[in-house]
Amino acid sequence: MDSLPFADAAPDQGRPPVPVKIVIAGGFGVGKTTAVSQISEVPVLTTEAPITEVAAAFDRAEEVPSKTTTTVALDFGRITIDDEIKLYLFGTPGQDRFGFMWRDLTEGALGALVIVDARRLDDCYPAVDYFERTGIPFGVAVNLFDGLLTHDLDDVRWALAISDDTPLITFDARDRGSVLDALLVVLRRSLTMPRRAGPPTDVTGS
């Protein structure tokens, strides 16, 4: 779509805001929608469907007993940074079969936050693996559902094969400040990480 020629916009819409985005990814029921809702200035636009209506592509629902809906499209939130920049937040679906959307979603993203449920590490592996491979700056946030970490963070890093340079933190998806802190971790990583889009980096370090 980017290759299409620009046409003249109607005169009264003004300069477009600069859109930037951060992707919030993670496995089923890890708290993506909750996190986006805490910080979005607009009600989060989300497409939830009763779990029973979603094909039996996953049978994890019984592990999250109180959960009766799941995100089948994506969460969309927004934070106005200043009069020019709008930060968009995209929560991506938890089920593996929506993984095909990630490429589109992550294109041009400043970075990604992968949310992990410490009790179900396996669910989060596909997202971590995806971002490790694509070289998009990301951080991993372990959602402390029960308020305590049952694994050492180093164990989580090892189990999910998270590289040493990737920030790994704990957070509470229901806490606005905690979610903002997690985004800041991603953005700082984005600033320091060499970009793929630039000239190829010599990873051997000369």
Add this chain to the structure above:
Amino acid sequence: MAAQVVATRDGLDSTSRLHYEHRDIVEFCREWVAIAEISAHVGLHLGVTRVLVADLIALNFLTTRGLHLPEDRQRQIIERVIRGLTAIR
């Protein structure tokens, strides 16, 4: 997906001739909006929305801007986003 579109004058003048989703989309795009925002608003799958939006762009009823920024500009923008989020923290 975060690429933004806005209705053109042509588009806004033509809404009475458009139908269903096409009309809903053009009317929703009076200001710059992200494609994902349209998807959620109109209640269509993102892939479907992209196709409809592409059609409307081809008709010159919508126009788009992507989100690829030059490297140094990108850096400056990340720094501004960091300041902005820190301020509302």
